[in-house]
Amino acid sequence: MTQTTSSPSPASVPSPEDAAGQENFDRLIAQDSRIEPRDWMPQAYRKSLTRQVSQHAHSEIIGMQPEANWITRAPSLKRKAILMAKVQDEAGHGLYLYSAAETLGTPRDELNEQLLSGRAKYSSIFNYPARTWADMGAIGWLVDGAAICNQVPLCRASYGPYGRAMVRICKEESFHQRQGWEILFELSHGTPEQKQMAQDAVDRTYGPALQMFGPPDADSPNSQQSMAWKVKRFSNDELRQRFVDMIVPQAEALGLTLPDPDLKWNEERGHYDFGPLDWDEFTDVIKGNGPMNAQRMARRIQAHEEGAWVREAAAAYARRQAEQNAPADTQLIGA
Amino acid sequence: MSFATNDTATKHSAGVAITAEEIAAGEQRAPEDVARYALALGDDALMLGQRLSWWISRAPELEEDIALGNIALDLVGHARFLLSYAGTAWGRTEDELAYFRDEEEFRSVRLVEAENGDFGRTIARQLYYSFYAYELYSRLRESTDATLAAIADKALKEVLYHQDHAEQWLNRLGLGTEESARRMQRGLDELWPYVPELFHDDDVTRPLAEQGVAVLPSSLEEPTMTRIRAAIEEAGLTVPTTGTARGGDRSGEMSEYRGYILAEMQSLARRHPGASW
Numbered sequence: 194m195t196q197t198t199s200s201p202s203p204a205s206v207p208s209p210e211d212a213a214g215q216e217n218f219d220r221l222i223a224q225d226s227r228i229e230p231r232d233w234m235p236q237a238y239r240k241s242l243t244r245q246v247s248q249h250a251h252s253e254i255i256g257m258q259p260e261a262n263w264i265t266r267a268p269s270l271k272r273k274a275i276l277m278a279k280v281q282d283e284a285g286h287g288l289y290l291y292s293a294a295e296t297l298g299t300p301r302d303e304l305n306e307q308l309l310s311g312r313a314k315y316s317s318i319f320n321y322p323a324r325t326w327a328d329m330g331a332i333g334w335l336v337d338g339a340a341i342c343n344q345v346p347l348c349r350a351s352y353g354p355y356g357r358a359m360v361r362i363c364k365e366e367s368f369h370q371r372q373g374w375e376i377l378f379e380l381s382h383g384t385p386e387q388k389q390m391a392q393d394a395v396d397r398t399y400g401p402a403l404q405m406f407g408p409p410d411a412d413s414p415n416s417q418q419s420m421a422w423k424v425k426r427f428s429n430d431e432l433r434q435r436f437v438d439m440i441v442p443q444a445e446a447l448g449l450t451l452p453d454p455d456l457k458w459n460e461e462r463g464h465y466d467f468g469p470l471d472w473d474e475f476t477d478v479i480k481g482n483g484p485m486n487a488q489r490m491a492r493r494i495q496a497h498e499e500g501a502w503v504r505e506a507a508a509a510y511a512r513r514q515a516e517q518n519a520p521a522d523t524q525l526i527g528a
Numbered sequence: 529m530s531f532a533t534n535d536t537a538t539k540h541s542a543g544v545a546i547t548a549e550e551i552a553a554g555e556q557r558a559p560e561d562v563a564r565y566a567l568a569l570g571d572d573a574l575m576l577g578q579r580l581s582w583w584i585s586r587a588p589e590l591e592e593d594i595a596l597g598n599i600a601l602d603l604v605g606h607a608r609f610l611l612s613y614a615g616t617a618w619g620r621t622e623d624e625l626a627y628f629r630d631e632e633e634f635r636s637v638r639l640v641e642a643e644n645g646d647f648g649r650t651i652a653r654q655l656y657y658s659f660y661a662y663e664l665y666s667r668l669r670e671s672t673d674a675t676l677a678a679i680a681d682k683a684l685k686e687v688l689y690h691q692d693h694a695e696q697w698l699n700r701l702g703l704g705t706e707e708s709a710r711r712m713q714r715g716l717d718e719l720w721p722y723v724p725e726l727f728h729d730d731d732v733t734r735p736l737a738e739q740g741v742a743v744l745p746s747s748l749e750e751p752t753m754t755r756i757r758a759a760i761e762e763a764g765l766t767v768p769t770t771g772t773a774r775g776g777d778r779s780g781e782m783s784e785y786r787g788y789i790l791a792e793m794q795s796l797a798r799r800h801p802g803a804s805w
Contacts, residue, residue, distance in 0.1 A: 254590070257584065257585040257593070258585050261584050261585040261586075264581045264582075264584060265578060265581060265582060265792050265793060266792060266793065266795055266796050267796075268627070268796045268797040268800070268803075268805045269623045269627075269797070269805045270548075270574075270604060270607065270608050270611070270622050270623060270626055271548070271608070272805050273581075273604055274601055274604050274605060274608070277581055277584065277597055277600060277601045277604065278601055280584050280585065280597065281584065281593070281594055281597035281598060281601065284584075284585075284590050284593040284594045284597070285594060287590055288590055288591070288594075291590075326796055326805075376805075379804060379805055380805075383800075383803050383804060383805075384800065384803050386800065387800065387803055492585070492586070495586075496585070496586045496587065496588070499586075499588070499646070499647075500587065500588025500589060500592075500647065501588075502705070502707050502708055502711065503588035503589070503592075503647045503701070503708065504588055504589060505704070505705055505707075505708070506700055506701050506704025506705045506707070506708030507700050507704065508704075509704045509705050509708075510699065510700040510703050510704045513703065
């Protein structure tokens, strides 16, 4: 792996290989073409993408927990089946994304270690509790909805494996969003208690969902570089606005309100205006002080530790099989 | 309603997937005794699906979150078919049967109600149940009851994978490390006393089996146990010698777990009786 950075200091002179690589990289980016794993890429690009893709993978994995919280209590067998399929999809998304991240040179074990040690972050939204069944609706509609707004443009991300993983993920996410909306629709057209449950969950989730797009553009220093590399295609604020414009009519169709007194249509801008978000809370949750940070991490660590003997057994078995020249078993884990 | 066999796991005939809704709305109403039979098989699938689903987000590896989740999802699907069909006899929906029956009204065997324990114990339970389910559904496909035959035909395709999953893990754990062999053996030993309940004949199954509607449970014992014993030995482990736990008649009278499972599973639905979701 090359040590060259994208903006070498004046004192350093890039090798001819790096200069040619940089030229090719710049050309591919300018052409809106794709960077593939074997292509030369600036070290900063590799590092930034590894961070972004692995954080995305970690978010899928931690994001399984709030929904798994309701699998055993889902109120109908059909809903139970749908929820199980959805959480399972998220594990699948985690797998594609770890695979995409691995093509940048960091093995999955190491990425997992970064998550478990707390060095890597995951989406802050999953540090809030899924207290009622209606949270399954609000997570699907708002959290997956925000994720889709973020991720659809990522299907065109300049790094090939990431963009391609996103295509499949977005297809599944759109089912997820629809099922969340449908849960809320059933609740908002059900008994008064059900409707209240739906409204409470939307009230809880709205702010954190809007924060999923990241800090305001003025406070998001990495965004410019990411956009120059054509990983990110729209700014945080642009995506947040797009999301708000999308959910307002959807909330009306649900017969639910959004907890923002400043939310109103702005004829001049052709967009909805919305009120300020609590960025102090956001920063605090990212720092680890959300209501569920400790529990989410503890559960992931526990699953990993309690599974160690299983992974060791699978690895030992795989070694033994290999020694005996048995046909390769491609499904072995930990091999 | 036609359930011609074909070669995919999700379709029963071109363009017609079997669904719980279709069974519930179908023209074939289950006779009382058939409904009681379907209910017991459905309860087994439901309880095991419920137990297994706990692993999602807690498995030893991401691939297993997916695999165990998939198996649990299949089992909940089987439960939906079987409970929907049973419900046609009494004018009750799958959810009324799953969520609004009390402990003593369930007919699941204790094996599927058993706690997950560690991964080894979960695999032991999967081994016992999936090998049994394979033998059961292989024969139930020939049932003179068209709906049961169709459900069995669909379930069998999925159970084949469950069996494969259990057997592969049995081998990995049995032949993996000293610790994994010890844990796998313990799981096999602890659940062994509850296996014979799967093969218990009763007043529902005996006459139905004579009519070719049901599979006589005791007729499954020899083929199931022969294969289970062979699989255990193949994995370098010991066929348990523990005895049979008393009370193996699906009544739940000799079980403690069922009440806890239902307390959790039914809690939300029961707080909102009559609500739709």
